[in-house]
Amino acid sequence: MLGFYSTAFSQSGYGLWLDYEKVNDASILSDYQNQIRSVYFLGESETLNLAREELKLGLNSLLGSSIDFSSTNSNNASITVATFDQLERKTQRKLKKIDIAKDGYYIGHDSGKIVITAKEDIGILYGVFNFIRLLQTQQPIDNLAILDAPKIDLRILNHWDNLDGTIERGYAGKSLWKWQKLPKYIDQRYIDYARANASIGINGTVLTNVNANAWVLTPSYIDKVAALADAFRPYGIKVYLTARFSAPIEIGGLSTADPLEAKVQQWWKTKIDSIYAKIPDFGGFLVKANSEGQPGPQNYGRTHVDGANMMAEALEPHNGVVLWRAFVYSEHDATDRAKQAYSEFVPMDGKFKENVIVQVKNGAIDFQPREPFHPIFGAMPKTALAMEFQITQEYLGFSTHLVFLPKLYEEVLQADTYQQGKGSLVAKVIDGSLDNHKISAISGVSNIGSDLNWTGHPFAQANWYGYGRLAWDPYLDSETIAEQWLRSTYSNDKDFVKPMTDLLIESREAVVNYMTPLGLHHMMDTDHHYGPGPWVSELPRPEWNPTYYHKADSKGIGFDRTKQGSDAIAQYADPVAKKFEQLDQVPENLLLWFHHLPWDYTLSDGKTLWNSLGIHYQKGVDQVREMKKVWEQMSPYVDPISHKEVSMLLDIQLHEAIWWKDACMLYFQKHSKLPFPKAMEKPKHSLKHYKSLKHPYAPGI
Amino acid sequence: MLGFYSTAFSQSGYGLWLDYEKVNDASILSDYQNQIRSVYFLGESETLNLAREELKLGLNSLLGSSIDFSSTNSNNASITVATFDQLERKTQRKLKKIDIAKDGYYIGHDSGKIVITAKEDIGILYGVFNFIRLLQTQQPIDNLAILDAPKIDLRILNHWDNLDGTIERGYAGKSLWKWQKLPKYIDQRYIDYARANASIGINGTVLTNVNANAWVLTPSYIDKVAALADAFRPYGIKVYLTARFSAPIEIGGLSTADPLEAKVQQWWKTKIDSIYAKIPDFGGFLVKANSEGQPGPQNYGRTHVDGANMMAEALEPHNGVVLWRAFVYSEHDATDRAKQAYSEFVPMDGKFKENVIVQVKNGAIDFQPREPFHPIFGAMPKTALAMEFQITQEYLGFSTHLVFLPKLYEEVLQADTYQQGKGSLVAKVIDGSLDNHKISAISGVSNIGSDLNWTGHPFAQANWYGYGRLAWDPYLDSETIAEQWLRSTYSNDKDFVKPMTDLLIESREAVVNYMTPLGLHHMMDTDHHYGPGPWVSELPRPEWNPTYYHKADSKGIGFDRTKQGSDAIAQYADPVAKKFEQLDQVPENLLLWFHHLPWDYTLSDGKTLWNSLGIHYQKGVDQVREMKKVWEQMSPYVDPISHKEVSMLLDIQLHEAIWWKDACMLYFQKHSKLPFPKAMEKPKHSLKHYKSLKHPYAPGI
Incomplete structure (x- = not known):
């Protein structure tokens, strides 16, 4: 039994990272409550009204109490929110050196009060969302001086x-x-x-x-x-x-x-x-x-x-x-x-x-x-x-x-x-x-x-x-993003945030390992791009075929983009091109993007290319296994329905990581004629089986 | 501004008729609370567990308090729920004359307690849902004797x-x-x-x-x-x-x-x-x-x-x-x-x-x-x-x-x-x-x-x-269904339930009037079946064309299915066929389904067919206007987002009812050559305009 609508719905994920739940750390909550008692919010426009309502929703939900909002009385307000030109003269004078860029905002303090200001209304909205994020992620707010603006228009x-x-x-x-x-x-x-x-x-x-x-x-x-x-x-x-x-x-x-x-x-x-x-x-x-x-x-x-x-x-x-x-x-x-x-x-x-x-x-x-x-x-x-x-x-x-x-x-x-x-x-x-x-x-x-x-x-x-x-x-940096998202979406508990941040960061390398390690690319099956199809070679346009990209043959594997090959490397600036061109400098994770190498080519760690390929595929599988393990331990921090949902998806991911490993390595073995490395688990099925799999109604086509 | 997610979500309609809100009538609530204090719920199976959880959710939500559930102690239970064979011997004896049919259930009383029973587990689940519906729709529960079972397998x-x-x-x-x-x-x-x-x-x-x-x-x-x-x-x-x-x-x-x-x-x-x-x-x-x-x-x-x-x-x-x-x-x-x-x-x-x-x-x-x-x-x-x-x-x-x-x-x-x-x-x-x-x-x-x-x-x-x-x-009867749905979904307030039940019941005749009054049929535009296309006549299969069905010409309109025509009427049993065959007996709302009649044919109310057609189309439009008016008055009983949502849809419906009236009457006028009846509002656009409308990406095709 998976549970009921009434619980399921609030856990459906519709609320994204914006489900403002009451701060669950008592000392942080009381600190916030002490610092935020009322808001002086100035200005009227569609955007400012949205910002006001958002802040109201955020504060009321996160602090678990009704915060007083006023547009007339600034005296006892713990937060002032206004565009710069609407701020009181003395606050303007104090902040005059702060140069807020387009679409940007400033969150700081003035005489013990928090000030959120911006040049335009939209800056206020962005400032409000960012202020709420501070509370959602349980950051200290007693000494704020955040000058922020988007770097891309x-x-x-x-x-x-x-x-x-x-x-x-x-x-x-x-x-x-x-x-x-x-x-x-x-x-x-x-x-x-x-x-x-x-x-x-x-x-x-x-x-x-x-x-x-x-x-x-x-x-x-x-x-x-x-x-x-x-x-x-x-x-x-x-x-x-x-x-x-x-x-x-x-x-x-x-x-x-x-x-x-x-x-x-x-x-x-x-x-x-x-x-x-x-x-x-x-x-x-x-x-x-x-x-x-x-x-x-x-x-x-x-x-x-x-x-x-x-x-x-x-x-x-x-x-x-x-x-x-x-x-x-x-x-x-x-x-x-x-x-x-x-x-x-x-x-x-x-x-x-x-x-x-x-x-x-x-x-x-x-x-x-x-x-x-x-x-x-x-x-x-x-x-x-x-x-x-x-x-x-x-x-x-x-x-x-x-x-x-x-x-x-x-x-x-x-x-x-x-x-x-x-x-x-x-x-x-x-x-x-x-x-x-x-x-x-x-x-x-x-x-x-x-x-x-x-x-x-x-x-x-x-x-x-x-x-x-x-x-x-x-x-x-991606760690910061991962952590903020996890805190806003699930939990601020450090026993959740730390391992899950690691899991998120690791997840990208996992998919590279079990799909296209060492610089391999475009090995997905035709049209739908779901699952492996390294054997596909008969599509009418050559560059639609995975074989065009991996060029596996009895001698080796990889796309030669050096001077001896397509010379695509020459399109990069010299220092980059030199690095990509030279086997002792090219990053191993791009090796086969730029070079066609023999199966017995020796990598920096002493392993042969063939063995390393199998070990990378295996590592991808193992990484998903580890993700599953970590997730299993997260049940105290996630509602049961959401937890079960992700568990089911991780089960599929593991199953399909193995599918990738098996299908690709079995196919490449036809060329390499070499035994699988010992560290690699044996394929579950035959190459014929994997080639027979069809996905006629895959979504997204 | 339409409002925010946090309110919007609970009002998204995802909960259907099963959002159990606390009973808002104080006297009914207190009556329920007095009668329902604890539940003795027997049996274990996937279905029975669902029934138990559903009843728990329903009672806790509707009564606004936590009801005690037990599977061992029946002494103080106000409700007993169990399949018949699990009931206590004395209860079985009392109920032995009650013959519960397949998939059915019985809700009654025994020694001052409510009993919900059934032969199979699924009957218990149905009984629980029906019992909850009684509370949702604020029905009395002090004298229950409901023997119910589905009439269709x-x-x-x-x-x-x-x-x-x-x-x-x-x-x-x-x-x-x-x-x-x-x-x-x-x-x-x-x-x-x-x-x-x-x-x-x-x-x-x-x-x-x-x-x-x-x-x-x-x-x-x-x-x-x-x-x-x-x-x-x-x-x-x-x-x-x-x-x-x-x-x-x-x-x-x-x-x-x-x-x-x-x-x-x-x-x-x-x-x-x-x-x-x-x-x-x-x-x-x-x-x-x-x-x-x-x-x-x-x-x-x-x-x-x-x-x-x-x-x-x-x-x-x-x-x-x-x-x-x-x-x-x-x-x-x-x-x-x-x-x-x-x-x-x-x-x-x-x-x-x-x-x-x-x-x-x-x-x-x-x-x-x-x-x-x-x-x-x-x-x-x-x-x-x-x-x-x-x-x-x-x-x-x-x-x-x-x-x-x-x-x-x-x-x-x-x-x-x-x-x-x-x-x-x-x-x-x-x-x-x-x-x-x-x-x-x-x-x-x-x-x-x-x-x-x-x-x-x-x-x-x-x-x-x-x-x-x-x-x-x-x-x-459909009125009962309308009322139960309205009460379960929106409100039990009589000032809501009565006018809205009337609106629901009226809505079906409204659409007949503004789309296909007097027995007209299949006049929808090609493929997508959205909007009027009475002029469509050139599709390859004759019976795909609206003209096949309305057969409007200079003399009149309608499909002759009498003996003089296709004799489709002969497929009905004699008394029905006789009624449909005879102009003084055929229901006016099926008139043109069975008969081709001249534009100046006189209906029972003395109006000509042509005028009546225009008046019916107009009536359909007026009925939607009335629906809009009624809905506007319902805002006290419906959350603002849901209210606005239906208002927008009614605006479109009114716009399109007028589209139907105008397009059909303009087209038919080409045949009848008669002036529109006075009671009919003049078309907003020309026939050419309506014929030019295209819906290339209508959903559902």
Whole structure:
């Protein structure tokens, strides 16, 4: 018996990291209660009203008592909340040296009172959410001086949501957007979604799939989009749409979408003006062009620059932007797929208009468990580059596997491109500081759907949360994020927080080990990308086949991207390229990404490549076993239904980690003809069995 | 501002009619508290444990205090709950004359104590839910003597859910079944679903779409189905599957699915045995064969009897049933579509095996806002007939329009077929009492999906609830159901219950008036069936066109099903046929179903048909306006978020009722060439405008 609705519902995970439970540590609670007795909250606006209600909800719930709120009497208030220009003169004077950046806030003290202030209303909302987080995570509040602001301007979710409600690579149910009932019906969930995003600083959302549908640009859909924009606006969230490049033909009645044709330019201008007439703060367009069958300027012999600039020109008067994706690769190009985006885009550096941002996936292939950072980062100094992370786990076990992605994001953001010398971190490219860009952006491909808990796996909420936190501050470390999320979502008990933080951090390496260790990549089965398919070799496009990537044969395994191979390494700045090129310097966890090596190649620890491969797969399995063990010990800190839920998912994850190990090692053994290393558990089934497994209705396709 | 999650969530509707709130009438509460102080609850089984926990939850929540439960000490218990054979000897003696039928229960008194008893464990669970309903609806409990049992054996939901998670005619999100995560992950929602169904007596669920997919019969899916069956079993719910007739070819490797071929019979026998090996209480198959492109026995020159009996024979040793749908119509048959199912099935009466149940839609066309009862009812006395109602609102405004369907169901169940003389109600056909069948069944096409509130429209929950209540007792009246649902879901305040009961009852006639008054039918736009499309005439199959059904021309409107026309009326028993045939006797609300009449035909109230048509459409619009007005007054009894939610939906419903009126009347005016009646508000737009409206991504297709 799993239990009842009445308990189940409050434990469904719908509340995310925002279920404010009363502080359970008596001494901390009493400290908070002593310090917070009343709030002086100034100002009226949609956003300020939300901030006030949020603070009221947070304080009342966390402190377990009703806190007095006043907008007239500041005398006995323990907290003052107001935009800077509304603060009392003497407080303004004291804080005048504090320079609060755009969207930022300051939390400090003045004459024994806590002050939360900001320049804009939205800063107040962000400040309130951050103040609540302090209490949720049981931090001391007696000596606060927090000056905080987002380091990236546009902090965006990309929803790959189709108009029929399906979600490409969605593993948490259906799209949140109920198009048929819009614009008149505003689902409460839209509000709850906006609130959750605001709580972590996300300020933009692309509503539709990059594999775009022109219908969303028709007037009746624009009305629906406008209704969503209205619902999100008080939370500081702008809406964006994906623009299908051939829309002028499909819904405009034109015979061409050539970006250099005046009538096409006029069509986009008129269309964009009509959008802004309904949505004055519309964010702009995200465009996937000439990639995987999507139409684009190249259909007319034009370039990405021609296409992007045409849209940018029409958006510019409204302060809209174009996010133009660099995710392109062509079946007509026989060179290494990993090289193609760089080859195509880097020569265009400096040619894009200022409101064009080129959006680049974190790695040069496609959201693998581990990839080296994309060589474009740092290589287009005259172009604003946005990072595109995937939050939804397309290649990482869907919403079934527990994988804490901020660890992956951190690895990429902290990577040093060396493009302007040592310290040219990817994070500095993205936040614009390396090359002094006026605008900066980051996108995360959403893992949100209609499931009660939003993300399918309860722990996938941490990836939404962590993405938002890193979009706000790309220099945050993943341990801090893990700890804050765990404290806000489950428990502040140190016997929970410590082992679970370790578990989250470890979970990313676990999935790399049991799926694609040592730099292997793209070995997932066809279409659905769920489960192993290293044997797949007969898809029509060569670079869709796992065999293209691992190149296992009787001699060895790995993709040679050195000078002797595809020379993809040459796309990196010299110090990086040198490191990747040399076998004694290349990081072992990227070894087979860059090198094709014999099965008996000896690694730094003295093991052969073949044995090490088996040992890594085994380690991935063992890590999941350890995660299960740790989780079993967490039952005192988690309600029984949620605990059981994660246990069931970990059981599947373990089962599938073994599946990965067995299927891959059995397949590679066909080539290596070597016995499995002793440390590796014997496969449970035959290769034939694993090859026979079919997943005809896997979600997300 | 719509409000916050923390309040929003408890008001999301997830709790259905089972959110047990403390009784708010002080005198009733104190009466209950006096009568209920402790419970003596006997027995241990999965089902009894659920019943105990449910009663505990219900009493503690409704009475606002912790009730003592004991399984050892009966002395001071105010309620005794036990199966009959576990009751104390003296209680048994007192109750020995009470004959509790299968699945039934008795709630009565013994020596001042309340006794809830039953023969089987599931009866106890049903009794507990019914006892809780008494308290929820604030009924007196001091003199109880309730002997209750379901009148229909198999009370089934039909989920038209596809394996990819979409739902045909689903308007409340995605399928609940997370196939990818099954069998190891049991979503808490499965439990909550089973509990809700058990609370209204539903005891079967067909997991898959009647437009079936053979894959669900493969071993890996049977494991998944078995996991769902395990989750539902304690709640007394059996699982059924749809069987694709061509499965032996598609997944069995055979070259034929001919039901008279031994290898086909053997394939089904083996398949069915393998299902029962995993699911010993598997319910059986629901089959749509030779209908709308589905394969069936006729592909091999065989009959429905051949097909159904083949499956029935293999299911019989396991006590499984075949639900064989009578929903068939052929484009090769030029006769009236309304006649075809009767013509095809009635001659087969007596030829089906005893474990075959022929499942018949309530009317001869397809779930219209109003249809006369299906002429098959009562016309196949030697065959068990199941009723198929549609709970999901395919032709009734999706999950956007508020329509209380139990009123529709009641109208059909109470219809008199006269097949065995006066009093041969459809309800008696269905419950088997008219023709003394051993088995009886009823199916409702589910309106349940992944939406937080399960059914999209909060009031669509009433249709799930009402279907269940009528499946239990097809003689219940819809007012009682409406009142019980309103009290359980919202409020017991009489100023709420009375006007809202009236609103629910009225809502069904409203939709008939603004969509298809006076017996019109099937005027919905193509494919999606949303919104009016009376002009549609060019679909490849004649009977897919609205013009086929309304036959409007310069002379008049309506489908002539009299002797002069298709003579479909002859399929009814004589007294019914006579009534339908004669213009002075046919019910006005079915007039144009049976008769083609001139525009100036005079109705009983002296109005012309044309004017009456306009007045009916207007009345539908006015009724929705009135619903809006009533709802506005209900804000004291409903939380603000839920109130706002329904208000938004009523706004859309009103807008669309006007759309229906305008589009249909403008179109019909092209034929009648008559001015609109004065009482009818002028159309807002032109016919051209209404014809131009497109709904390319309407849900549920």
